[in-house]
Amino acid sequence: MFYLSQVEQNLKMPPHLLKPSLLDGELEKGIRGELEKRFLDKVITNLGLCISVYDIQSFEGGFIFPGDDGCATYKVRCRLVMFQPFVGEVIVGKIESCDEFGLQVSLGFFSDIRIPERFMVQPCHRGEDGIWVWQFKVDNEEFQYSLDIDEEIRFRVASVKYPPTPVEQSENSEPFSPMEITGYINGDGLGLVSWW
Amino acid sequence: MKIEKANAGNLTNFEVFDFLRSRGATSDPMGCIGSVSPSECKVFEYLSGSPAYMQTRESVNEFLRKADKFKFITSFEKLNIVNSTPTVMPALYATIKDCDKRIAKEEEQIAKENQLEEDQLQELLELVKEIFPQPAEEQEELSQ
Numbered sequence: 001m002f003y004l005s006q007v008e009q010n011l012k013m014p015p016h017l018l019k020p021s022l023l024d025g026e027l028e029k030g031i032r033g034e035l036e037k038r039f040l041d042k043v044i045t046n047l048g049l050c051i052s053v054y055d056i057q058s059f060e061g062g063f064i065f066p067g068d069d070g071c072a073t074y075k076v077r078c079r080l081v082m083f084q085p086f087v088g089e090v091i092v093g094k095i096e097s098c099d100e101f102g103l104q105v106s107l108g109f110f111s112d113i114r115i116p117e118r119f120m121v122q123p124c125h126r127g128e129d130g131i132w133v134w135q136f137k138v139d140n141e142e143f144q145y146s147l148d149i150d151e152e153i154r155f156r157v158a159s160v161k162y163p164p165t166p167v168e169q170s171e172n173s174e175p176f177s178p179m180e181i182t183g184y185i186n187g188d189g190l191g192l193v194s195w196w
Numbered sequence: 197m198k199i200e201k202a203n204a205g206n207l208t209n210f211e212v213f214d215f216l217r218s219r220g221a222t223s224d225p226m227g228c229i230g231s232v233s234p235s236e237c238k239v240f241e242y243l244s245g246s247p248a249y250m251q252t253r254e255s256v257n258e259f260l261r262k263a264d265k266f267k268f269i270t271s272f273e274k275l276n277i278v279n280s281t282p283t284v285m286p287a288l289y290a291t292i293k294d295c296d297k298r299i300a301k302e303e304e305q306i307a308k309e310n311q312l313e314e315d316q317l318q319e320l321l322e323l324v325k326e327i328f329p330q331p332a333e334e335q336e337e338l339s340q
Contacts, residue, residue, distance in 0.1 A: 001279065
């Protein structure tokens with residue numbers, strides 16, 4: 001689910017952040033703060049969602065370029081903890097909502113996980129209250145298992161997509177999600193955790 | 197920004213959990229303010245509810261060392277197993293890709309050999325249960 005990514009960034013340190021850290025001798029703390037502001041909670045295409053700054057390997061420079069409002073520019077090499085599940089990984093999440101296309105699952109810190117109808121346990125149909133129900137037949141007996149909201153669900157990652165940022169968005173459209181995960185639950189051991 | 201190394205190493209959920217804990221994250225969301233950001237706190241909260249909460253560095257290393265003898269699982273599958281600690285056979289099937297196809301690989305193989313593979317899966321499951329025991333409260337709930 002998580003892995004480390006090594007990046008190099010030209011970081012501009014505004015003067016008001018430099019003053020206390022240079023006096024304390026804690027420039028690294030100031031740089032870390034700026035890195036977190038730059039990367040934390042942001043999605044980097046093909047790398048994933050940045051969860052945390054793991055460590056700062058080196059930084060050099062500190063030159064003040066003309067026209068930069070007095071910002072000192074440092075070349076920082078650091079490692080970031082990225083969240084990007086690999087295809088085939090099994091993850092447990094909570095069902096957040098369901099609509100006519102399928103389920104939406106959330107992990108707390110990440111909610112753009114969709115399980116479309118074609119990837120759900122078959123056969124299943126959507127009940128009157130909108131909740132998806134799995135009809136399980138064994139020896140002429142039929143059991144109905146419903147996929148309720150807030151239930152823990154185990155799914156396997158089918159794909160991770162990074163749709164391009166739309167240039168224009170109409171007011172009523174859904175908020176843009178930079179990283180989308182599609183999962184499937186039609187397999188042994190998958191589906192609601194309480195089923196197995 | 198220049199990406200020097202896109203993948204500088206996979207991390208198990210336990211390692212991320214340990215890292216956030218050492219940075220000062222706690223289960224109490226109000227207690228986290230100051231040391232870690234709210235989004236890091238959310239990740240910590242998610243991981244606290246996962247099997248990573250009960251794991252230690254030694255148990256994870258021990259599992260990886262002992263699982264080395266199972267040649268049929270890849271390192272990604274080992275990562276899957278450490279992150280989800282399956283305790284029942286169907287859950288283990290879910291973590292191993294194309295499990296049923298790998299057990300009955302070739303029709304020419306003697307039936308005894310297929311039996312061997314299933315025994316290996318059972319052995320793997322026992323190893324997971326031994327190294328990553330379920331928390332005591334859950335077991336009490338189950339027995340009630």
